[in-house]
Amino acid sequence: MDCPHVTRFAPSPNGHLHLGHALSAIAAHDLARPGGGRFLLRIEDIDGPRSRPELADEFRADLAWLGLEWEDVPAQSTRLASYAAAAETLKARGLIYPCTCTRSEIEAAGAREGSDGLIYPGTCKHRGADPARPAAWRLDAEKALAQTGPLVWEDALAGPQAADMSLLGDIVLVRKDLPASYHLAVTLDDAADGVTLVTRGADLFGASHVHRTLQALLGLPVPRWHHHPLLLADDGQKLAKRRGSPSLAARREAGEDGRVLAQQLRVQLCHLEPDAAASI
Numbered sequence: 401m402d403c404p405h406v407t408r409f410a411p412s413p414n415g416h417l418h419l420g421h422a423l424s425a426i427a428a429h430d431l432a433r434p435g436g437g438r439f440l441l442r443i444e445d446i447d448g449p450r451s452r453p454e455l456a457d458e459f460r461a462d463l464a465w466l467g468l469e470w471e472d473v474p475a476q477s478t479r480l481a482s483y484a485a486a487a488e489t490l491k492a493r494g495l496i497y498p499c500t501c502t503r504s505e506i507e508a509a510g511a512r513e514g515s516d517g518l519i520y521p522g523t524c525k526h527r528g529a530d531p532a533r534p535a536a537w538r539l540d541a542e543k544a545l546a547q548t549g550p551l552v553w554e555d556a557l558a559g560p561q562a563a564d565m566s567l568l569g570d571i572v573l574v575r576k577d578l579p580a581s582y583h584l585a586v587t588l589d590d591a592a593d594g595v596t597l598v599t600r601g602a603d604l605f606g607a608s609h610v611h612r613t614l615q616a617l618l619g620l621p622v623p624r625w626h627h628h629p630l631l632l633a634d635d636g637q638k639l640a641k642r643r644g645s646p647s648l649a650a651r652r653e654a655g656e657d658g659r660v661l662a663q664q665l666r667v668q669l670c671h672l673e674p675d676a677a678a679s680i
Contacts (some may be wrong), residue, residue, distance in 0.1 A: 465658030513607030
């Protein structure tokens, strides 16, 4: 029999939550709670000036309105030392290198599209970075593979996966303007919080190949993953803060019943992934 799951919902306070966030939170909550597991709330608040601290309490009000119960864990802004230590470890092993390229320079170099945007063509790896310009630090995917060898990870819905770094290439682990990229921070945070089932949208499926690689390089525990399908807007696009998708806060303040909404989303989730219950 499987041990109870530890899941998490980890929103960034750079905009209001919408129905897509609600679906993700409910999925993570419901996968943990029935078996006596733990559902964690972690605020990913290292997005520089875009982070708005007051939204963290709004998020909690939204989750309570949906009828969810959770445990708070430390926000990312309290964990900067762990990100710096991991980056120094990777630097010392020659696994990351500085990169001063801008997005326009990467586009001009003919970079191809990957699962998470443009795949870096390795310009600074081959010529060296300009020391006079601000630098990000990228993972050398070839060196990483040489150290880890073939790796596998398991998605609850899609089954076993062979880790494939070519989907994202030499990704940024330390940004020019922030202490860590999403990939480094979330991998370290999930390990620190004891997350055993990483529940998130299918749009992040490709990122899990990189996170599995980082776990191997840094000696971190390996969870299972559960990438649920996305809710789509009427135009077929995924819901997003930047697209102005209607917020949970607005619905809550208008007097809508959050528990009824949560049950409706559960029904939608059952239609989106009918075999999920059997696969967990």
